[in-house]
Amino acid sequence: MSEEIIKAEGLTRVFYKHLTAVDHVDFGVKQGEIFGFLGPNGAGKTTTINMLITILKPTEGKASVLGFDVAKQNNEVRNVIGVVPQEYTADEDLTGLENVLLCADLYGIPRGLAKERGADLLKLVELTDFKDKKVQTYSGGMRRRLELACGLINRPRVLFLDEPTLGLDVQTRTATWEYIRKLKKEFGMTLFMTTHYLEEADALCDRVAIIDHGKIVVVGTPEDLKHSLGGDLITLATKEDDDVSGLIQKIDHVKEVRKEDGSYRIKAELGEMTTPLIIEALRKNGYTVTRLSLTEPTLNEVYLEYTGRSLRDAEESRESVFSQRMIMRRARH
Amino acid sequence: MNETNGNSRNKLHGLWALTNRELKKWLKEPILLVMAVLQPVLWMGLFGKAMNLGGMFSTSNIDIQNRILPGSALIPAQPGYITISGTVLSQMFADMGSSVMQNIFGVADYFSYMSVGMISFIVMFTTMFSGMSMVWDRRLGFLNKVLSTPVSRGAIIFSKVLNAALRSMFQATIILILAVIFGLQVSSTFNVINILGVYAAIFLLCAGLSSVFLALALRSTKQETQMAIVNLINLPLMFASNTFFPISMMPDWIQAIARVNPISYLTDALRQLTVLPMDVSLLTIDFAYLCIFAAVFSAIGITLSWRFLTK
Numbered sequence: 001m002s003e004e005i006i007k008a009e010g011l012t013r014v015f016y017k018h019l020t021a022v023d024h025v026d027f028g029v030k031q032g033e034i035f036g037f038l039g040p041n042g043a044g045k046t047t048t049i050n051m052l053i054t055i056l057k058p059t060e061g062k063a064s065v066l067g068f069d070v071a072k073q074n075n076e077v078r079n080v081i082g083v084v085p086q087e088y089t090a091d092e093d094l095t096g097l098e099n100v101l102l103c104a105d106l107y108g109i110p111r112g113l114a115k116e117r118g119a120d121l122l123k124l125v126e127l128t129d130f131k132d133k134k135v136q137t138y139s140g141g142m143r144r145r146l147e148l149a150c151g152l153i154n155r156p157r158v159l160f161l162d163e164p165t166l167g168l169d170v171q172t173r174t175a176t177w178e179y180i181r182k183l184k185k186e187f188g189m190t191l192f193m194t195t196h197y198l199e200e201a202d203a204l205c206d207r208v209a210i211i212d213h214g215k216i217v218v219v220g221t222p223e224d225l226k227h228s229l230g231g232d233l234i235t236l237a238t239k240e241d242d243d244v245s246g247l248i249q250k251i252d253h254v255k256e257v258r259k260e261d262g263s264y265r266i267k268a269e270l271g272e273m274t275t276p277l278i279i280e281a282l283r284k285n286g287y288t289v290t291r292l293s294l295t296e297p298t299l300n301e302v303y304l305e306y307t308g309r310s311l312r313d314a315e316e317s318r319e320s321v322f323s324q325r326m327i328m329r330r331a332r333h
Numbered sequence: 334m335n336e337t338n339g340n341s342r343n344k345l346h347g348l349w350a351l352t353n354r355e356l357k358k359w360l361k362e363p364i365l366l367v368m369a370v371l372q373p374v375l376w377m378g379l380f381g382k383a384m385n386l387g388g389m390f391s392t393s394n395i396d397i398q399n400r401i402l403p404g405s406a407l408i409p410a411q412p413g414y415i416t417i418s419g420t421v422l423s424q425m426f427a428d429m430g431s432s433v434m435q436n437i438f439g440v441a442d443y444f445s446y447m448s449v450g451m452i453s454f455i456v457m458f459t460t461m462f463s464g465m466s467m468v469w470d471r472r473l474g475f476l477n478k479v480l481s482t483p484v485s486r487g488a489i490i491f492s493k494v495l496n497a498a499l500r501s502m503f504q505a506t507i508i509l510i511l512a513v514i515f516g517l518q519v520s521s522t523f524n525v526i527n528i529l530g531v532y533a534a535i536f537l538l539c540a541g542l543s544s545v546f547l548a549l550a551l552r553s554t555k556q557e558t559q560m561a562i563v564n565l566i567n568l569p570l571m572f573a574s575n576t577f578f579p580i581s582m583m584p585d586w587i588q589a590i591a592r593v594n595p596i597s598y599l600t601d602a603l604r605q606l607t608v609l610p611m612d613v614s615l616l617t618i619d620f621a622y623l624c625i626f627a628a629v630f631s632a633i634g635i636t637l638s639w640r641f642l643t644k
Contacts, residue, residue: 050477053481055477055480055481056644057643075483078481078482078483079483081481083478083481083482085474085477085478085481087474087475087477087478088474089473089474089475089477091354091358093357093358093362094354094357094358094361102354105347105349105350106350106351106479106482106483107483107484108346108347108483160481
């Protein structure tokens with residue numbers, strides 16, 4: 001049974017009466033999954049997350065978290081969710097431990113319990129050795145981990161992550177993914193995250209919704225989305241000059257063959273299995289394959305297919321540009 | 334696991350946590366503390382001691398000669414001429430000086446008058462800049478983070494007000510102690526309980542003023558806007574009041590501003606409680622005005638902030 005933990009129906013947010021940031025969005029997030037919102041900056045990801053975490057009211061439509069309405073029962077929602085914002089919100093002048101305890105205080109968690117949980121969480125994100133150091137001295141990855149620990153202090157049933165690895169370098173990003181997986185395993189939460197990194201959505205999410213201009217374009221598992229494009233791309237060349245397109249076309253799972261500049265671009269399902277069949281068939285007919293490559297589609301192609309564009313940076317408000325700059329600067333710290 | 338249900342104890346818990354965060358930040362930065370103390374000391378030195386208004390009546394640098402006056406100047410009039418010694422004249426000049434001071438400032442020395450005004454000055458600045466920390470919290474995402482927790486929206490606003498008030502009280506205490514060391518003369522009606530009155534007056538002004546500046550901070554996306562507003566109004570508020578000079582000596586149009594300026598009422602309340610012989614009816618008016626100011630302006634500030642926090 002897959003209970004829907006987060007549910008949005010016709011969720012809409014309009015700013016300044018004419019700027020529709022989120023436009024009648026419907027989706028459901030199932031118990032225990034990692035659900036990702038993928039889209040460029042300005043697509044409406046953060047606005048959606050802000051409505052779900054009760055800091056923005058929907059203009060229209062509704063959403064619920066664990067059955068609590070985000071607009072009407074916001075305090076109930078706040079108690080069962082954890083939030084890791086895209087900014088580094090930890091106080092620079094306080095130590096890691098002090099920051100975690102501050103978060104605990106905001107949930108009204110008694111000091112004794114807070115200290116116990118804080119110590120556990122800091123151990124989990126491997127910050128125990130740095131817990132008494134000021135956050136000023138932390139690296140980008142350490143700050144991210146501290147934010148994760150803060151977001152989990154109230155043992156949330158749903159964790160919201162807004163751009164969890166924004167501004168981090170590749171190694172730190174991969175390491176952060178590991179921490180997210182580990183924490184999810186430890187606490188068995190449902191995760192809702194936004195990202196504009198395709199690799200991130202691919203690596204972490206069970207299901208992805210691609211959002212563009214405030215609308216959900218498509219929802220599915222990363223695998224399904226990739227398959228929906230019609231399979232893998234096989235490129236090959238033969239020694240002989242004859243056109244073998246007809247021959248390849250007959251092979252199972254091959255969907256499309258095109259000859260371009262002496263090589264063949266073949267769209268096929270189950271590329272790993274189809275490729276040997278193609279080579280086999282060509283050899284039987286006396287042709288020699290001189291060059292071959294197999295490319296699996298990435299979410300990037302999926303993204304292109306559904307939005308008609310590559311991930312682009314939309315025009316943004318001064319404030320959000322400033323805040324992104326701050327995040328980048330701290331991440332590089 | 335629902336130990337986090339909102340109740341009144343938790344509300345205080347959240348309020349204290351947020352206030353404590355601010356105070357910790359402040360106390361952890363020894364430079365800030367030193368500056369907070371040094372600034373009033375410098376001002377007291379520059380304004381209080383350098384602008385030595387009482388000293389204008391000092392005769393130590395003037396050589397007052399014996400004067401010959403017609404006898405008709407005396408009461409009853411005397412025939413011929415009389416000679417008044419320079420020493421007597423000097424004494425008369427000095428006496429007149431202190432009664433002029435007493436008449437204008439209510440105290441014999443300008444330093445006592447001014448150093449209490451200094452408290453208002455510091456309170457005003459601390460309070461105005463309390464909005465700045467809200468601008469930062471907003472920009473750095475901390476505000477959104479806090480808004481996603483069950484902490485009450487009121488606690489978010491009130492923690493800033495409380496922080497401004499506590500800081501002001503702390504600074505006021507230090508200024509008072511230093512002023513006493515540097516020669517402030519407390520009046521005969523002063524006793525230790527008056528200090529509580531001083532804190533109460535400071536709290537009232539902080540509550541009103543910082544609520545408004547918080548609302549401004551929440552609404553202005555740029556901190557430059559906030560700075561500009563603070564810079565624009567701090568000097569008029571300061572000088573169109575009795576902080577450094579009595580209102581009665583000012584031209585009418587400045588008097589009109591000074592009489593509605595809450596800083597005047599705070600300063601007068603502080604003086605009544607410390608350096609002036611306490612006039613209970615004036616002190617009551619001061620407190621009544623400060624209470625109304627605090628109530629009206631915190632209502633405005635909190636309404637505006639609330640609308641923003643629950644957008």
